[in-house]
Amino acid sequence: MTLVALEGVGKRFASGTQALAGVELRIEAGEFLAILGPSGCGKSTLLRLIAGLAAPTEGVIRRAASRQVGFVFQDPTLLPWADALGNVRLPLRLAGVDRAEQEARAAAAMAAVGLAGFERAWPRELSGGMRMRVSIARAMVTRPSLLLMDEPFAALDELTRHRLNDDLLGLWAGSGGADGTTVVFVTHSVFESVYLASRVILMAARPGRVVAEMPVVLPGGVPGGAAAPRPAGFRTSADYAALCRQATEALERAMAP
């Protein structure tokens, strides 16, 4: 089933910047889609269009009727005056869920990202990676059918990032994988996109457009989406290196004039 379909979508800002042009994209239910591209190519703009936070200036966006969106911004955007649990239960509170259920579901979401015991901590008392996980828990707490993530791990160190990658894949698989949450993940790391996604799309700048698309197929013909979380040692395996090389070459071909 197609969750969101973009047809000939373009976005021109009032300043005259053509951020996106002629984007054709279908987001299928259950996939883990990575959007890969250089800085300034319109990835954030595209994600905001998909979320419905901005309207396209050309083309149309069709959405499946019932869809609950979760959004993880490039930085954690936690409310500094609320503790971690208060931040995580915010979407439920806004939806009018009753208090006891808010707390229970928020606590469960925090446990799922490995933050059990930090419910009463204030955002400023948490490390950058923990704040990001609170932000992810907040996006997951509504059990969204579509989870949009804008370079969520860009500011983190390599090791934390690897751990959170695995956690994210675990969450995605735990949500039912191919028939649970659909993830759209923006990144400018080839390695991250290949590690996480079942499909990678490549974007180029000026104007921002989709230039190539690459399904991630793991060795033995296993589709990327079916192998989450990745097998142990995958990150250092020759297969992973080959996939990264393949994606890098595709990216270079796409960027070539």
Place this chain on the structure above:
Amino acid sequence: MKPQDAIAPGIVGLAVLGGWEGLVRHYAVPSYVLPGPVAIGQALVADWPLLAGSLLVTLRIALLALLLAVSLGGLLAVAFAQSRWVERAFFPYAVVLQVTPVVAIAPLILIWVDDVTVSLLICAWIVAFFPVLSNTVLGLNSADRNHLELFRLYGASRWQTLWLLRLPGALPYFLAGLRVAGGLALIGAVVAEFVAGAGGTGSGLAFRILEAGYQLKIPRMFAALALISAAGIAIFAVLGLVQHLLLRRWHESAMTPEG
């Protein structure tokens, strides 16, 4: 502030008072020209019942005016934040009220309003409400863009956005305005009392200063002045404490360096 932080200003204060007393004695300055701290202290003790009553009168006006400034300034700010149009339409008049010197309007208000207490209150309110209003408006409009989008994404109502996002975010701004307003409410009350006191009404501290001046009881004049300063400092300190208690868990302004 830690207790040892009070040592340096304490030493400076004592040195100034000591030097003052020494000079007054050395040159035998008559107390109706410049009384020394000891004479002022004696006046404070001797006239305490009188001065304390006046202090209460002035403080009552200042605190009531502050209360009005907070509630009306805050409500107006929320109304302004609801619509740019309302803000654009009314904000200039708030500015007009703010830049007009209170000494200049106080006589008019005293003429128009029969009750002296009420007119003093209005004068003090005019001076005090603007910092609350302008700071709170700024705070309400300073909500983080990403936070606003987050609320939009989750379908927050206007009311939810105000209550859960804009108001808490405006709190530090509001409290900073409140701290300024506290001092201004006292100044407004005293200035209005001066204007009113010239007509022989009222019995606040400003009236005591005028009265002592006519009677050449200069030490009492200084004692009343000292009480006004002390009241101002006390208001400032109490509001600072309120600010600290409300913000210490989350706002940068209330953090110690090592957190």
